[in-house]
Amino acid sequence: MGTGPGNEFHMSGRAREVLGFVDIVVGYKTYLEIIEPVIQGKKTLATGMTKEVDRVEAAIDAALNGQSCALVSGGDPGVYAMAGLVLEILATRKIACNSCDAGAEGGLSVEVVPGIPALCAGAALLGAPLTHDFAAISLSDLLTPWDLIEKRIAAAASADFVIAIYNPKSKKRDWQLNRAREIILEHRGGTTPVGVVTGAMRENQRIQLSSLQDLDKADVGMQSIVFIGNSSTFIYGDLMITPRGYSKKYDI
Incomplete structure (x- = not known):
């Protein structure tokens, strides 16, 4: 299940309902800490980073033992998160399952x-950078070969997609974002608007506006999402806007 960006007030009603009735909540330690006010008194099982398989196995085993279990993901569970891994492991272990x-x-x-x-x-914090076609690309090469990531970056850049970059930088991965910037610069101008949002909806929230040519100077970390505009994206005040094309079709 997805808990949203991190602030409990941006969690769905259904997520709160599920967390209220399940027997056990399993998740990455940081995510459980963020939703602690919602799961007080609940039995929990927390694991560290890169222990995704362990979390899924623990949740499945709890369910097989008759406990109702919520496996928590930040954001949406189907976007770079745990839903796919759960279903993969169920299929691999040949455990019968069905949707609710x-x-x-x-x-x-x-x-x-x-x-x-x-x-x-x-x-939402930047304004409207994703109003037209966009591509989401993770720069983490832990599970995806870097040469394939480069091909996807080049394809998205050449097709003029707005690009939302996940996992842009960490202490151990400090060169990938600049390499992505170099690839994108081969297809669009240096003044292309860029937005960087760190810790969206959390206490450490920070929003930066920049350009593609100056992206290497932005403060970017693992909690950041980098938005690189397309050829139509523009900055108005402190907002980043990608037109859908209404002005070309209607008199506005």
Whole structure:
């Protein structure tokens, strides 16, 4: 289930409802800390970063033992998060499962509870950078080869997509964002607007506006989402806007 960008007030009503009735809540330690006011008194199981498989296995085992379990993801569970891994492991272990609405008997009942993904939270804070076609690309090469990531960056840049970059930089991965910038500069101008949102809807929230040529000077970390505009994106005041094309079709 997705808890949204981090602030409990941006969590869906269904997410709160599920957290209220489940027997156990499993998740990354930081995510459980963020929603602590909502899960007070609940049995929890927290693991560290890169322990995704352990979290999923623990949640599945709890469910197989008859406990109702919420496996927590920040943002939306289907966007760079845990929903896919849960279903993959269920399929690999040949554990029968069905969606909550399927009405089938036997096996585990699985509900994917959506949440506001980081790119939507960040876009809202910037204004409207994703109003037209966009591509989301993660720069983490932990699970995806870097040469494939470069191909995707080049393809999105050449097709004039707005690009939302996840996992742009960390202490160990400090060169990938600049390489992505170099690739994109081959296809669009240096003055292309860029927005960087860090810690969207959290206490450490920070919003920066920059340009593609100056992206290397921006303060970017693992909690940041980087938005790189297309050829139509512009800055108005402190807002980043990508037109959908209404002005070309209608007299506005």
